[in-house]
Amino acid sequence: MSELPTAAATPAAIVDVLKAVAGNPPRVRASFAKGRCVRGTYTPSDRAAEITRSLSFTKPSRVLARFSVGGGNPKVADTNNLVLLGFSFRLGDDDHRSDILVESAPVHFARTLDQMLAFLKARIPGTDGKPDMEKVKAFSAANPETLNQANFIAARHLPGSFAGTTYWGVHAFPATNAKGETRFIKFKVAPVGSDVTLSEDEAKAKSADFLHDDLAxxxxxxxxxxxxxxxxxxxxxxTMDVTTRWPEEDNREEVRLGTIVITSLEADDACDGSIFNPANLANGIGHPPDEIFAARRAAYTISLAKRR
Structure with missing residues (x-):
């Protein structure tokens, strides 16, 4: 079993172990390495200002976005039913910019940075290219909440389209509206229409890049x-535990902030030259208070430096 040196649970250590789990492919993202860059437009709803005064959500803007498949392997098959799909998008202009990262499960796989590091270290492949499943099982038994994300994914059919998948922000964001009132919100990005899923037989007939072909x-x-x-x-x-959903979350009151329309594919360089940094939030959307969000802000910058 190959091991990383024992290290404190820092954002840099998290990036290193994410890369190790994926086999250390060079010059790619530590997570959601496989993806497609796109452009589009955002049009706010007439209720957006009730929730946030953020100009990135209350004004129309162009959108830079990226659809992606989870994990650090840039060659992961789109038919892998154990990985998340991701959707990152940038709203607003240079003065009022928000970068939002959402994924196809409503919870994260770890509550704290220590737990995240231990979760990932348990999954580093050995010399046979596979993780030690006894180590994984022991960790899961001692940390059952780290299975919430995997259980959610396992209970659903394989997504049949990037464009037909619902995505969630796992963090609780403090949102301040035009009246100066602040409350917590969670982001949910839902396709206009219904979700598209595949049966096992349908999935078997798909190519390794079918999501990307479908998107085009x-x-x-x-x-x-x-x-x-x-x-x-x-x-x-x-608001601090990203492994847990809010009670009756699927039946919550929700407000449509606006609509994103993806209008064109974009050269990957447009998304790869920088990062969708979760710390970029225009006034009116605050930083979530949980430990994982704080680490993500630093980890994305570290991952970008390693890619370069």
Whole structure:
């Protein structure tokens, strides 16, 4: 079993172990390495200002975005039903910019940075290219909440389209509206229309890059639209534990902040030359208070430096 040196749970250590789990491929993202860069537009709803005064959500803007497949392997098959899909997008202009990162599960796989590092270290492949499953099982038994994300993914059919997948922000964001009132929200980005999923037999017939091919076809047909929703908090909701959903989260009051329309594919350099940095949030959307978000802000910058 190959091991990383024992290290404190820092953002840099997290990036290193993410790379190790994926086999250390060079010059790629530590997570969500496989993806496709796109452009589009954002149009706010007439209710956006009720939730946030952020000009990146209350004003129309161009959108730079990236759809992706989870993990650090840039050659992962789109048919892998154990990995997340991701959607990162940038709203607003240079003075009022927000970068939002959402994924196809409503929870993260670790509550703290220590737990995240231990989760990943348990999954570093050995000389046979596979993780030690006894080590993984022992960690999971001692940390059952780290299975919440995997259990959510396992209970659902394989996504059939980047454009037909619902994405969640796992963090609780403090949002301040035009009246100066602040409450916590969670982001949910839902396709206009219904989710698209595949049966096991349908999935077997798909190519390793079928999500990317499907995306190109749908963009050409003008068929990629998402509603950006804010799920509204209730008293007592957990805001620090990203492994846990809010009570009755699927039945929450939600407000449509606006609609994203993806209009074109973009050269990957447009997304790869910088990062979608979760720390970039225009006034009116604050930084979530949890430990994982604080680490992500630093980790994305470290990962970019390693890519270069």
């Amino acid at each position: 076809r749908r963009i050409a047909a003008g068929d990629v639209r998402f509603n950006v929703m804010a799920l509204l908090d209730r008293p007592g909701d957990p």
